[in-house]
Structures are given as C-alpha cells and as structure tokens.
Amino acid sequence: MQTAMLDVQKIREDFPILKREVNGKPLVYFDNAATSQTPKQVMDVIVDYYSRYNANIHRGVHTLSQEATDAYEQARVKVQEHFNAAKPYEIIFTSGTTHSINMVAHGFGSLLKKGDEVIVSALEHHSNIVPWQMLCEQTGATLKVIPMNDRGELRMDAYEELLSANTKLVFCNHISNALGTINPIETIIKKAHAVGAAVLVDGAQACPHVKPDMQALDVDFYVASAHKMCGPTGMGMLYGKEEWLEKLPPYQGGGEMIETVTFEKTTYAGLPHKFEAGTPNVCGGIAFGAAIDYMNAIGFGTIAHYEHELLEYGTKKLLEIEGLKIYGTAKNKTSVISFNIEGIHPYDIGTIVDKLGIAVRTGHHCAQPIMDYYQIPGTVRASFAFYNTKQEIDALVAAVKKAKMMLT
C-alpha cells in the first residue's frame, strides 16, 4: 500500500467543522470512533444531489430518476471495488451496521435449529450481542463467547475449543470499538470455515482505518457504516457472498424488493433489490461513494501510517500522567485510547475536558461485557482520525491533567 506523507494542515481545510469553537475553545474532536467528520467534498455531493437530480430511483422513466439511479448504482460499484467484492449486487445498501447485522440475524432465523451454535467474541458492541441473543432465543440455538485476555485480545486457543460441527455462525468485529484491538479475522474465518460455519465480520470500526478485501478474506458477510468513514449517517452496507444472500430470506417486504405481486403469491426481485425494500437512502448511497473516493484519494496506507504515529504519540503522552491506566494494549490496535485515572469516574473527566473544547467519549461504549471484565464503570475514550494532530493530543493531555487536578 502507498504511504505518502500526509499533509494534515491541507486535509483539515476540507473539514469546516474543525474550525469551530466549543465553550470558547478551539474544538478538538477525538470521538471519531463514534462518528467521523464530513469533508466538504462529500457535502458538495449531497448539495449537488438535492440541487440537481433528487428523484426516486429504479422506477421513473424521466431524466432525473435516471440520473439518480445511475449515480446510486455507480456508488454501489464504488463500494464493491473498494471492498473488492466479486459482484456489485453482493453489496446491499442499508441504514448502517446495526441494520446490516439485523438483516443477517433475521435471515439466519430460518436456517438455525435447536442444538446449533452461534459464536460471538467478548469484544462485541451491544448491537452485535443483542440480535444474536434474540436469534438464539427464537431458534433454540446456543450462544457461545470467545473470551479475551487482559490486553483485550481474543483468546484464539479458546476459540478453537468452541468450534465444532454444531457451529453454524461466527460473529466477530474486525476492530473493537471500546479498545481498538485489531482481531485476527483471517484466522477466525479460516477456522470457522473448516467446521462449515459462516462468518459475519463487523467492520464498523475497521473501515475508517483499513481497506478490507472481501475475496482475499473469503468472509461470508461483512458490514460497515458510512458515517464512520467520512460519509453521512443513516447509510451503511452489508456485503454477502452471492450464495449466502440467495439463501437468506428478505428482511422487509415492500416496493422495490418484488418481481411480481398477486394476492396469491409474490416473487422476490433478484439481488440486491431483494434486500432493499422501499425507497432507499439515495443521497446517502451517493455520498457514501463520495466518502470512499475521498478516503482513497488520501490513501489507506497513508492514513494508517499517520494514525499509528498519533496513537504512539498519544499513548506515550497520556501515560506520563500519574495514575492513568490504558485499557486495551493489544499488539495490533488502531488509533483508539481507552483510559481511566485512578480514583476518578470517567464521566467527571469527560465533563471537564468538554468544558475545555475537547470531545471524547465516556461510558461503557456499548460494550458492557468488556467493562465488566476490567471491573470498571467505563472509560474515557479518545479516538484519532487522520485529520487530527499531535498539537490536539497535547491539548487533550493538558485538559486531562487539569481535570485530574480539579477532581482529586
């Protein structure tokens, strides 16, 4: 992968929001793992869509509808190429990762039976635990959990023991949202396939940092959200191998997803429309494509290299604060630092640093099982993007020091 030098000051010019002030201080945005900011190149595409060719797609014969359809389907091809899916119709546009996961979980409702097993990792976001719990309750299948070690890495020895002929589906995030751990999904997929199980990987946290290759990974399902990779909210994707998408029943009934309808019988449309009932988020899809273009123009190799520098710098600087502990110290991790200061509630730190213009996330990050493992109520999480700077990290460190002084 290319790793050109990243001109961060030039990149920051693309993000108007980075110029604003919060509580009278320049904004330092370190909540990128929750949502990324939007460059003006993507905003321009959104404005252009509503200014020139806003229309319902796939049905109209008029010019606007045709233009909107073309742009939407071109975006699908962009997403396909970006993720190196074999076919454009293996990319289903959804409202986001949670929607995508629920589609697969719903589909497996008709494929699982009592005695079957579903494996999830201990590092999951709640959105990845709850649908599988619901699925298991509904089908009588059993949910098993891959445990993690103190560094926040999945225990692959334990994973191998969980796998058996009963395993039907393995579910794991590519990168943990709470700790930043990069999971060895290549191995997880290979071992699951060896027992005949399908694998769904949640790439919500990975896609802002890496460019996953669907065919090389040989993954069965992969899901992502546009809003974490410089795109709009309410937009995401489900990648599924053609054979799997054909096997799963449709998730919702409605327009667009049908081929013929009589009151006796409906036949479903082919992929991807079978899973895209109703009027889709046309503008969102087109903007998702623009976001992917934007990030690729910078280059994921360049982004990863720069963010790793931020991670190393931030880790070093934060650890200089006495009593500060970082949770999630995996060898392979992205630019996420989850931490606490001894004797101080993360909510208190978050409140003070917000007053100083710094946006971090506090709480359990929708990953309570991880917090239970460490026996903490939550953490402060600073997550860096390629448009952040070392100077901003210095501001965070100064703010945390100030918070510590005030709170102890």
Add this chain to the structure above:
Amino acid sequence: MTIKEIQADIVDEFSMFDDWMQRYEYMIELGKSLPLIEEQYRIDDHLIKGCQSKVWVHAAMEDDKLKFTADSDAIITKGIIAILIRAFSDQHPQDIIDADTAFIDEIGLKEHLSPTRANGLVSMIKQLKLYAIAYQTQLN
C-alpha cells in the same frame, strides 16, 4: 426556608463565580464534603439508572417533611445532587411536587439537566418528585 428561598440563595452563591471552572470546583467541593447517603441505602434497590454515572436516592418522612439522601459514583454528579438535596430535602411533599428546577439553569448548569446528558439527574429529579407524590398520597 421555602424551596424558592433556598434556590434563590444557591443562585446568589453561584453568582460570585466568574467562570465555569470556579463553579465546577465549588460543585466538586460540595460533592466531596457531603456524606450523602447511609451505606445501607447505597444498594441497587435505590439506584436510578443513568447511562454513565450511578445515582442512589433514599427518602424518608420525618414530621410531615420529606428528607432525601442520595449519592453518586461520579463527583460532579454528586455535587449537583448536593445542590438538589439542599433545595428539595426537608420540605413538605406538596411543595416538592410544586417546585420547579429553573434555578439549575440560572447557576449555569443547564447542560446537566438535558435529557440527553445521560447522567441520571433528570431521572433523579423525577424520582424526588415521585417520592413526594407517594408520600403526599399517604398524608391525604
């Protein structure tokens, strides 16, 4: 003192502070210095589930007046609780039911009472009022 008078006092005290930092330092002091709840009441039965910080509330009637004790695991939350307890505790249930919370806005802590703040304070005020309604029903 009536709830209104106490609230006016609190607003008066806070008006001495020039900036947010002094206000927060004062709240943190309040949070640190007050023994807020007896250990036996610091249990899940008395827990109000905020998303991030835990808040415990206990209520008891003494001479027709409702006394609240409360606590939190986060110090800033605890400081705000101390202010709320000062304003609402040791009052007749009906007065608590009728009281408003506009003074929180006036002392520059409005953001903590936003329903999206997820610190349990909105739920806490609701809980104080629910206790007051329950005890008022008993009095009637």
